[in-house]
Amino acid sequence: MKPMQADFVIVGSGSAGAVMADRLSADGKHSVIVVEYGGTDIGPFIQMPAALSYPMNMSRYDWGYESEPEPHLGGRRLACPRGKVIGGSSSINGMVYVRGHARDYDNWDEQGAKGWAYKDVLPYFERMESSHGGQDGWRGTDGPLHVTRGPRKNPLYHAFVEAGQQAGFEMTEDYNGEKQEGFGPMEMTAWNGRRWSAANAYLKPALKRPNLTMVNGLARRVIFDGKRATGIEIARGSSIETITANREVILAASSLNSPKLLKLSGIGPADELGQHGIEVLADRPGVGANLQDHLELYIQQECTQPISLYSKLNLFSKGLIGLEWLLFKSGLGATNHFESAAFLRSKAGVEYPDIQYHFLPVAIRYDGKSPAKSHGFQAHVGPMRSKSRGTVTLRSADPNDAPVIQFNYMSHEEDWADFRHCIRLTRDIFGQDAFTPYRGREIAPGDDVTSDEALDNFIRSEVESAYHPSGTCRMGAADDPMAVVDPECRVIGVEGLRLADSSIFPRIPNGNLNGPSTMVGEKASDHILGKAPLPPSNKQPWINPRWETSDR
Numbered sequence: 001m002k003p004m005q006a007d008f009v010i011v012g013s014g015s016a017g018a019v020m021a022d023r024l025s026a027d028g029k030h031s032v033i034v035v036e037y038g039g040t041d042i043g044p045f046i047q048m049p050a051a052l053s054y055p056m057n058m059s060r061y062d063w064g065y066e067s068e069p070e071p072h073l074g075g076r077r078l079a080c081p082r083g084k085v086i087g088g089s090s091s092i093n094g095m096v097y098v099r100g101h102a103r104d105y106d107n108w109d110e111q112g113a114k115g116w117a118y119k120d121v122l123p124y125f126e127r128m129e130s131s132h133g134g135q136d137g138w139r140g141t142d143g144p145l146h147v148t149r150g151p152r153k154n155p156l157y158h159a160f161v162e163a164g165q166q167a168g169f170e171m172t173e174d175y176n177g178e179k180q181e182g183f184g185p186m187e188m189t190a191w192n193g194r195r196w197s198a199a200n201a202y203l204k205p206a207l208k209r210p211n212l213t214m215v216n217g218l219a220r221r222v223i224f225d226g227k228r229a230t231g232i233e234i235a236r237g238s239s240i241e242t243i244t245a246n247r248e249v250i251l252a253a254s255s256l257n258s259p260k261l262l263k264l265s266g267i268g269p270a271d272e273l274g275q276h277g278i279e280v281l282a283d284r285p286g287v288g289a290n291l292q293d294h295l296e297l298y299i300q301q302e303c304t305q306p307i308s309l310y311s312k313l314n315l316f317s318k319g320l321i322g323l324e325w326l327l328f329k330s331g332l333g334a335t336n337h338f339e340s341a342a343f344l345r346s347k348a349g350v351e352y353p354d355i356q357y358h359f360l361p362v363a364i365r366y367d368g369k370s371p372a373k374s375h376g377f378q379a380h381v382g383p384m385r386s387k388s389r390g391t392v393t394l395r396s397a398d399p400n401d402a403p404v405i406q407f408n409y410m411s412h413e414e415d416w417a418d419f420r421h422c423i424r425l426t427r428d429i430f431g432q433d434a435f436t437p438y439r440g441r442e443i444a445p446g447d448d449v450t451s452d453e454a455l456d457n458f459i460r461s462e463v464e465s466a467y468h469p470s471g472t473c474r475m476g477a478a479d480d481p482m483a484v485v486d487p488e489c490r491v492i493g494v495e496g497l498r499l500a501d502s503s504i505f506p507r508i509p510n511g512n513l514n515g516p517s518t519m520v521g522e523k524a525s526d527h528i529l530g531k532a533p534l535p536p537s538n539k540q541p542w543i544n545p546r547w548e549t550s551d552r
């Protein structure tokens with residue numbers, strides 16, 4: 001068999017990896033191999049937006065990870081889905097599109113990720129987007145990633161936004177534009193009725209080029225000659241093979257699998273590697289540290305009018321929705337149903353939003369399990385900047401073993417006060433006049449759950465991951481001992497190896513992470529190709545003039 005080799009060898013075809021596969025192969029000058037363990041994304045479970053709760057529960061598409069027992073959540077193990085399919089997690093996610101707040105990126109820059117401030121990353125968000133309905137002048141209009149808005153036909157979407165206004169909060173027509181703060185329409189990565197994953201947006205068109213090849217296999221480790229990465233070892237079926245990189249190896253295997261791969265390759269905390277008999281190539285204590293996520297609660301209310309999506313949850317209705325989608329790519333199958341949103345500040349003195357709301361006109365869990373037995377509506381709500389931090393460590397030196405994922409959710413005292421506030425704030429919003437024609441009994445937490453203690457019990461037993469693990473290979477200054485990659489995404493301590501995906505975020509951004517991960521793939525591509533970064537933007541984000549004295 002011909003030995004496999006290319007100029008660039010990328011591991012992972014997800015939100016960041018697919019972008020790099022496209023951008024690095026675009027001018028035809030370099031050969032690129034992208035290695036992906038998952039398979040095809042063909043079929044309605046992935047392509048039909050409304051089917052979003054299926055692929056995250058299917059072992060065919062999901063790595064099937066879960067957290068270790070979480071000590072502050074009564075020892076619960078939380079599901080931690082990750083895409084195992086072309087397009088990675090962008091092929092199994094909820095399709096909600098959020099760039100994050102300008103200040104998130106300024107914070108990255110302050111933490112040592114120089115050149116990743118808002119002014120630096122905004123041009124990359126613009127380059128990647130084709131926005132349909134966003135704020136003029138603030139959004140990209142000819143990038144590969146189509147971003148759309150739902151039709152917002154259900155009156156409950158409007159009741160939510162109106163309730164926010166009645167409660168005295170800001171409105172925003174485009175939280176991905178100048179002003180994140182406020183209530184308004186939510187955006188999604190869906191286009192022409194289909195999920196617009198990184199595979200659909202970037203990978204599949206790029207694979208038509210002769211200089212880009214996809215190889216199906218499990219990357220086991222990076223191979224080095226001294227300190228220089230020269231390729232990767234992969235398992236394909238029962239054989240172990242090598243892929244040689246003439247120029248660079250690039251890891252984009254996600255915040256859970258990228259730190260695992262680094263450690264299996266000898267880059268990580270020396271004591272942990274020693275415990276597993278792995279020879280240390282670079283002692284980097286930051287690999288697998290700094291794990292962050294967003295948690296959320298579902299606050300559910302009965303709806304007194306038969307207008308919620310509850311009547312569409314039976315098999316017959318689902319069949320009709322599926323048929324319309326198959327024939328025309330339209331109807332209730334063509335949306336993720338997250339069509340209204342809010343980004344709020346929890347208190348006076350918080351400069352920019354630290355709470356996110358997703359609103360759904362039905363009472364159901366994200367994973368589609370245990371829907372309420374009546375018409376209802378719900379908010380997914382959670383704080384955005386928890387101080388809790390966790391770790392991703394090795395279970396063993398066997399590449400087939402799942403990593404050990406310990407989030408330490410709710411380990412910071414402020415987490416509890418923040419979540420209690422989120423529940424009470426949601427009750428305030430659902431209690432506004434806009435909901436009077438619809439508001440029934442509170443399903444969850446329940447009208448009698450009011451004391452701090454009762455709320456804490458509800459939080460402990462019900463809080464769920466929003467599926468945003470990140471930060472486990474933090475970007476920072478090359479002389480920062482806890483940084484794993486430098487601001488050009490080079491893995492510190494070795495040569496010829498980069499890492500660019502959701503694991504490099506110094507701190508989790510304000511919103512869902514597909515957009516920021518895609519942006520990382522875009523900007524990293526320019527660094528890898530040695531191109532000058534796009535010229536910085538001089539646009540200034542809207543900051544609430546009352547932020548020091550009011551939460552609204």
Ligand SMILES: Cc1cc2nc3c(=O)[nH]c(=O)nc-3n(C[C@H](O)[C@H](O)[C@H](O)COP(=O)(O)OP(=O)(O)OC[C@H]3O[C@@H](n4cnc5c(N)ncnc54)[C@H](O)[C@@H]3O)c2cc1C
Nearest residue numbers: 012014015016037088089093094095096219502512513514
């Ligand atoms: C269920 C769910 C819902 C979500 N909802 C949203 C949402 O609505 N909006 C949003 O913005 N974000 C959402 N997210 C988060 C977002 O999708 C991810 O943060 C983002 O896709 C991460 O991108 P990534 O490039 O870091 O990794 P991924 O996209 O996960 O890509 C990693 C790729 O590497 C491959 N890989 C890993 N290890 C190996 C190996 N050893 N060998 C070969 N291949 C390997 C994987 O199979 C995968 O394809 C959700 C995530 C999940 C799981």
